[in-house]
Amino acid sequence: MRQNHREIRWIVEGFTPETIPFSRLTEYLSELANLFGDASSMRFVRLEDNCVAVVNKIVEPGAYSRIEKRLKTANSEHGESAPRNSFERINRMLVEDGTSARIKSGSATILRFPGQTVDALDEFEMEGVATATGYLYYLVENERGQLNVRIRQHGLPAAKCIAPAHLQPLLKEQLFKEVRLKGRGTWRRTHDGQWVLLNLEAVACEPVENVTFRQAINELRSIQSSWEDDSLVSESAGDASQ
Template sequence: MPEEGGGAVRFRFVAEGISLSRLPLHRTTEYLELLADLLGRVPEVHLVSVAEGSLAVLAEAEPAVAASLRGRLHDAMRPDGGGPRAAWERLDAALAKDQAHATLQEETEGGVVIAFPGVRAGVGAAVPFWQPDELRGRLVRLGGRREDKSGQVENAAGLSAFRCGEGLARALRAHLFETVALHGRGRWQRDAFGRWRRLDFEATGFAPLRDDGIAAVWQDIAGAGGLGLRPEDEGDPAQALARLRAS
């Protein structure tokens, strides 16, 4: 570990509500990984210590990266902060899961301070509400009790859970590991930071979706009359779309 001083900047991350002595080792490692993501995963940032009691991590940044790291942390505090903001959200979500909250503070006077509300994010959140909704993805699981079935679909956002009745679950069984569009209603909430989250999804119907390649889709369009496409367009779909949009 680097020696203290010499213009190095230290950052202390403290998670309230987590007892280090009771936190599983793999979970402690996950928090260190999430913190490394937030700090940029650069070789000039080092672990100094992990203290007992609440989860408290001390990290040190070499002078060469101190300014860029401060800029990264400022980006993490902005809703449009890109990668740093996404890293902040992942760490905040982990804290909420463990019923905790945290701060990250630069150990210099007037240094940057970042709050992670974690479990406190529900304070000031909007009242949840139901609305007509749709959930699309690859059906990867079906289960549950006789009258109260549940399942999961997987898409670009990850795994999403849903609930449904026995009749719909029976119909979905034939489409396990296929792509479907579930119709029904979703329960949504906006948290204190303006982020929308689906809390629940109740499916009442579905439609199977095809996962065809571009060649098969092209043949379907041609079979429907071409819709303005030309035979020579097949070799360059991007150029064909640009021409159609300009027409």
């Protein structure tokens, strides 16, 4: 399917087209238009049965990538304020309705609205062993002689880290590259059950090599074994003869 004809589906659990009040549906649709931010490039296609699934088709070339990027950051503290506010308003409405929702493109879920599960868990913090893996984009020495480090994690908020001075040469060498920092940190469990690393006091750093699955398999195959051919067969035969 060409990009300018891709469909985006907003699915609400627990409702059907026959049970959701029309006035409530229009409220959701109004906030969805604000959330998408590119509503003029979208067309309403259909309302699916069994659940409330609002299907929209993107008709403007290039609009899908803009909308997808906006949706993926709508539930992030680093996202734009307008889509984040729309996300929060929609989520509050879902809490009021006692349900949840998600936005999908094809088989992939782009954005989840926890809705009724928001208050299911209490937030709390705990300290323990921690690891931050991602793109090292910030490295500054602070007034205490330590290093302030920022790691952009994949699909997670940026990790704020402190590293000792003796790691500075290695961190400088790995700046703007993928790294893994290990140490102790503070974790927070959010309302929806996700664990977020708030801070990390690093004691070790190692580079992360981006290796594809195929490359990893080839490397495993290239490992030379010190065993002789048919060593297991030979030992078994020897045992049987005793």
